Amino acid sequence: MAVLELTNISRHFGAIQAVNDVSLSIEPGQVVGLMGDNGAGKSTLVKMIAGNFRPSHGTMHMDGKELILHKPAEARQHGIEIVHQDLALCNNLTAAANVYLGRELRRGVGPFRILDYASMYKRAGQLFAELKSETRPRDLVKQMSGGQRQAVAIARTMLSQAKIVLMDEPTAAISVRQVAEVLNLIRHLRDQGIAVVLISHRMPDVFTVADRVIVMRRGRKVADKTIASSSPEEVTGLITGAIEQV
Amino acid sequence: MALTIDQPIEHKQQSLPARVFASQTFWVVIAVILACVFLSFATDAFATSKNLYNITRNITFVAIIALGMTFVIITGGIDLSVGSVLCLSSMILAVTMHAGYSIEVGILASIATALAIGAFNGVLIAYLGFPPFVVTLGMLSIARSLAMVASNNTVVFQFGPDHAKLLSLGGGAWVFGIANPVLYMILLALITGFILRWTKFGRHIFAIGGNEHAATLTGVPVRQIKVAVYMISALSAGIAGIIQTGWLGAVTTNLGTGMELQVIAATVIGGANLAGGVGTAFGAIVGAALIEVIRNSLGLLGINAFWQGVFIGGAILLAVLFDRIRNFRRSD
Numbered sequence A: 001m002a003v004l005e006l007t008n009i010s011r012h013f014g015a016i017q018a019v020n021d022v023s024l025s026i027e028p029g030q031v032v033g034l035m036g037d038n039g040a041g042k043s044t045l046v047k048m049i050a051g052n053f054r055p056s057h058g059t060m061h062m063d064g065k066e067l068i069l070h071k072p073a074e075a076r077q078h079g080i081e082i083v084h085q086d087l088a089l090c091n092n093l094t095a096a097a098n099v100y101l102g103r104e105l106r107r108g109v110g111p112f113r114i115l116d117y118a119s120m121y122k123r124a125g126q127l128f129a130e131l132k133s134e135t136r137p138r139d140l141v142k143q144m145s146g147g148q149r150q151a152v153a154i155a156r157t158m159l160s161q162a163k164i165v166l167m168d169e170p171t172a173a174i175s176v177r178q179v180a181e182v183l184n185l186i187r188h189l190r191d192q193g194i195a196v197v198l199i200s201h202r203m204p205d206v207f208t209v210a211d212r213v214i215v216m217r218r219g220r221k222v223a224d225k226t227i228a229s230s231s232p233e234e235v236t237g238l239i240t241g242a243i244e245q246v
Numbered sequence B: 001m002a003l004t005i006d007q008p009i010e011h012k013q014q015s016l017p018a019r020v021f022a023s024q025t026f027w028v029v030i031a032v033i034l035a036c037v038f039l040s041f042a043t044d045a046f047a048t049s050k051n052l053y054n055i056t057r058n059i060t061f062v063a064i065i066a067l068g069m070t071f072v073i074i075t076g077g078i079d080l081s082v083g084s085v086l087c088l089s090s091m092i093l094a095v096t097m098h099a100g101y102s103i104e105v106g107i108l109a110s111i112a113t114a115l116a117i118g119a120f121n122g123v124l125i126a127y128l129g130f131p132p133f134v135v136t137l138g139m140l141s142i143a144r145s146l147a148m149v150a151s152n153n154t155v156v157f158q159f160g161p162d163h164a165k166l167l168s169l170g171g172g173a174w175v176f177g178i179a180n181p182v183l184y185m186i187l188l189a190l191i192t193g194f195i196l197r198w199t200k201f202g203r204h205i206f207a208i209g210g211n212e213h214a215a216t217l218t219g220v221p222v223r224q225i226k227v228a229v230y231m232i233s234a235l236s237a238g239i240a241g242i243i244q245t246g247w248l249g250a251v252t253t254n255l256g257t258g259m260e261l262q263v264i265a266a267t268v269i270g271g272a273n274l275a276g277g278v279g280t281a282f283g284a285i286v287g288a289a290l291i292e293v294i295r296n297s298l299g300l301l302g303i304n305a306f307w308q309g310v311f312i313g314g315a316i317l318l319a320v321l322f323d324r325i326r327n328f329r330r331s332d
Helices: A042-049 A072-077 A095-099 A117-130 A146-157 A176-191 A203-209 A232-240 B006-010 B016-022 B024-042 B049-074 B082-098 B103-126 B132-151 B160-171 B180-198 B200-210 B212-217 B222-248 B259-269 B281-300 B305-331
Strands: A004-013 A016-026 A031-036 A057-062 A080-083 A106-109 A112-115 A164-168 A195-199 A212-217 A220-226
Touching: A004 A042, A016 A042, A016 A057, A016 A220, A031 A042, A031 A176, A031 A203, A031 A232, A042 A164, A042 A195, A072 A080, A080 A146, A095 A117, A095 A146, A112 B180, A112 B200, A117 A146, A117 B006, A146 A176, A176 A195, A176 A203, A195 A203, A203 A232, A212 A232, A220 A232, B024 B281, B024 B305, B049 B082, B049 B180, B049 B200, B049 B222, B049 B259, B049 B281, B082 B103, B082 B132, B082 B160, B082 B222, B082 B259, B103 B132, B103 B160, B103 B222, B160 B180, B160 B222, B180 B200, B180 B222, B180 B281, B200 B212, B200 B222, B212 B222, B259 B281, B259 B305, B281 B305
Parallel strands: A031 A195, A031 A212, A080 A164, A164 A195
Antiparallel strands: A004 A016, A004 A057, A106 A112, A212 A220
């Protein structure tokens, strides 16, 4: 069964139709590349899944149940996690503190509860180990490489039982070697049965790691096919509009 | 060698001594100690119990507010209104008690006033997006003016039925001959240190100062916390005002004039970063101590008091210079 299913989703801002009648379904453990030019409707679509916007029309279902989100925190409760384009990290805090930001572990009774440093370091260390990352929980994020920072942001999504992780341009601003690192992190998420939606402009990344590619143009879904049955040339054509629809 | 999971978990970036030597607060402590040792030998008057009693007590008023200011500065904000809030809180306490109310009522009214002003500052900054500098600059003017209105710009020195209680609260020395204000300062410093290190609230304050946008995205209640830090800052000014009233035994409307700058100086000398994300309770106390020792020593050494500003200003620049040198080295 699909972990997330969108049916005839539309969203307009005044007269502008940002997303127009899009249906798609995402299976557990699947990496879906979401591609399209600027203004194609990718971000709007993702923001509806993340709870930032509500659809004007259409329905979303998660594990067969209807999903109605009023704010991002509710999306998180349903197991939808987002890795933001700028990663949303605090440089002055440790890796573990960033992983747990906003949902810190505490110990104690009633109102007398203090931060549980030991447990947070331990769990963060385990997450980094699962991700095969060299990131260390006590290191300050300030002194980390781009790939390590990605690991911190991704570890954050693994804290709770995430079912689907939305990644917004995770490889946009990092070095070639670090891109490989990030793609590995995505594979680790997939291997744990988590669905990943990879929003990207970079054709090679999507063709390396994704199982499926969805192309959007002018608010409509113009293609939704397996990587094996497509090619970078075809996707480029779909993005620019040289190929109308497949 | 096989790498076990515990190694990365236990790994610390720097050993304890390395971290101590790299901290600005440590060097300020050294400066304070060296100054005290030098003064003990250079003058007869420094190492007397009376002078030390005076120094420790004088530190407290700036130090207590610096503790509150530390919260604000860690979030990347600034509170210029603390000197005026100190004056207004003192005046509310004085006027209330002068009118015949008990000390409890007076303190309650004074604290409530401080918290209300802090909340006003905080709401304007957090919910309406006003720059902290502008809001608190406005409040600097408003609060002092209100103190003049409340007292009709007179000096209040009679505090009604609980007059003696108030004077003993601020001027007494109930434990081991240590001045009461010093005890309050130590208590408040411990509380501040605990909040910053061990609570979720403290963690979120650092997160806001590090990257406010990230804090918002990860679900930190940024606005509520910002209101709270300005309330804490105003509260600390209120507490300092109450204690200072008890110590001085009189309140004038120019009490605490220019104090905001001393407080900010103490916080910065102690290692807090005005850009946000860095600061400690201990640093605030040490910064206040350095300023007071400089002031005291100039008097004892017979240097013209007009030079005071030069030395304190120099200390601020020197403290920040250390920080810059460290950063230069790191970027190399």
